Amino acid sequence: MVEMLRMEHISKRFGSFYANRDVSLSIREGEVHTLLGENGAGKSTLMNILVGLYQPTGGKILHRGREVRINCPRDAAGLGIGMVHQHFMLVEAMTALENVVLGVKGESPLLSRSADRARIGALSERYGLDVELDSPVRELSIGAQQRVEILKALYRGADLLVLDEPTAVLTDPEVERLFDVMRSLTAEGKSAVFISHKMREVMRISDRITVLRAGKSVATVEVGRASAQSLANLMIGHEFVESVYEKAKAPGEEVMRLADVSLHPSLKHGGLRDVSLTLRRGEILGVAGIDGNGQSQLARVITGLEAPEGGTVVAPDGPVSVFSPEAFIEAGMADIPEDRNAMGLVGDMSVAENLVLKKTDSKRFSYARGAWLKTGAIRAFAEEMREKNDIRCVSVGQAARSLSGGNQQKVILARELYGNPSILVAVYPTRGLDVSATNFVHDVMISERDNGCAIILISADFDEVLKLSDRIIVLFEGRVMGTYPGKGAPVKEISLAMAGK
Known part of the structure; x- marks a missing residue:
């Protein structure tokens, strides 16, 4: 196969820290080349x-045999290189059509809507990228927003797509x-760089795989000559052994109950209808279901972000009509939110500041109930948490x-589980994590369960639900379809319930 692009001996240093050190990568025409590595x-x-957002500290890039310098994303686009970032680069108030053509210099400063629509429509039909072009991006599903991003890259002439x-x-x-x-892109000779941690997907879609470890490229292998186990071993530098857990033997007393809870019940997707469940100390209650069947709304009700329109929530201190986030925290509960960037962290704050967000009025970290912070105590606590939880950062003063x-x-x-919470709401806790980090999160959750914490696990990963749950409920279109044992779980029956049967 013809080589499209080569990166040779690329290094990137931030201060004294090397994010990349002497990395080499070649990409052929018509292949899916996966980049695999730990977080x-x-x-x-x-x-x-590669797309010009960073400049390398050392090394060079060759495009079709010619050395090039990519100073900005426009340079990359000129070479036919486009990137779909993990967090989409879209203007939510604009339509899909406007987002696709945004920033493309044409002969006229005005949008030529008919010509643009025809060209984008042809690309959409050619590659199966169906999108409602006149809909504002904020009204599109996540999958549709991703298709808009792919259309943006193809509209700019990309023949190498980074995902x-x-x-x-x-x-x-x-x-x-x-x-x-x-597959339709590579069939035409275009190439894709696929960044993922999901081994099953990597093994299915890849032609070749390059493994990075600690900023260095350690191997490039043909997919037919690799196994999921061998790739995991390369990623972490030693043999990976996945943890296996026993189910809880004797869950304790009930700590929370939802009785006939409804929220936006008229919505087929994104609502709850007469949901009842119980949560017991020392158990993990798994919530299975295809994403978009009320899981997010269930988490919002339990954590107090939204008050149910009907039914009752019985929290540790008894029935409540409005369960606020403050009450959730004061009751000794913890939350791993579904979007760690938008809901779990303040990105511009430091690691240390994020670790004490819920404790800034405690005597340990502040004077006069939060009026003045004890920076020395906060830093010492952050260093302790960094060590205990294997948080890999240049400094606890680094932006989250x-x-x-x-x-x-x-x-x-580290923040949520400090202080031994009575209840943990874990929503997609391993989304986007590598095998090692996923194993770490699972180990921590099982340890908390064994210490008496009641955990509700909401996950779109069915295997994760089966692996960790002591009991399982299935949500479909906002309703509970059934409750099942975690030990010897009836997989076929649960799968049918996830499909509404």
Whole structure:
């Protein structure tokens, strides 16, 4: 196969820290080339260099055999390189059509809507990228927003598409649809760089795989000559052994109950209808279901972000009509939110500041109930949490948004689980995490359960629900379809319930 692009001996240093060190990567025409590595291994940094968002400290890039310098994303687009970032770069108030053509210099400063629509429509039909072009982006599903991003890149002439964790927020049908798009692109000789942690997906869609570890490229292998186990071993530098857990033997007393709770019941997707459940001390209650069937709304009700329109929530101190986030925290409960960037962290604050967000009025960290913070005590606490939770950062003074996804999740875990909460609401707790970080999160959750914490696990990963749950409920279109044992779970019956049967 013809080589399209080569990155040779690329290094990128931030101060004294090397995010990439002497990394080499070649991409052929018509292939899906996967970048695999732990959170923080340098995958996104390497691709941000390729698209001109970062400048390398050392090394060179060759495009079709000619050395090039990519100073900005416009230079990358001129070479036919486009990137779909993990967090989409879209203007939510604008339509899909306006987002696709935004920033493209034409002969006229005015939008030529008919010509633009015809060209985008042809691209959409050619690659199976169906999108409502006149809908504001904020009204589109996550999968549709991703298709808008792909259309943006193709509209600018991309023949090399970089996809950074593209399946992290997609449902299974949307993943299949994305893979169909990728196959249609490579069938025409276009190439894709696929960044992912999901081994099953990597093994299915990849032609070749390059593994990064601690900022260095350690191997490039043909997919037919690799196994999920061998790739995991390469990622972490030693043999990976996945943890296996026993189910809880004797859950304790009831700590929370929802009785006939409804929220936006008229909505087929995004509402709750007469949901009843119980949560007991020392157990994990798994919530299974295809994404978008009320899971987010259930979490919002339990954590007090939204008051139910009907039914009763019985919290530790008895029935409540309005259960606020403040009451949730004061009752000794913890929350791993579904979107760690938008809901779990303040990105511009430091790691240390994020670790004490819920405790800034405590005597340990402040004078006069939060009026003045004890920076020395906060830093000492942060260093302790960094060590205990293996948070990999240059400094606890580093901005939280600059951490990898896995390390951001570890910051949230450390903050939420400090002080032994009575209830933990864990929503998609391993979304976008590598195998090692996922194992770490699972180990922590099981440890908390065994210490008496009541955990409600909401996950679109069916295998994760089966692995961790002591009891399982299934949500479909906002209703509880059934309750099942975690031990010897009836997989076929649960699968049918997830489909509404």
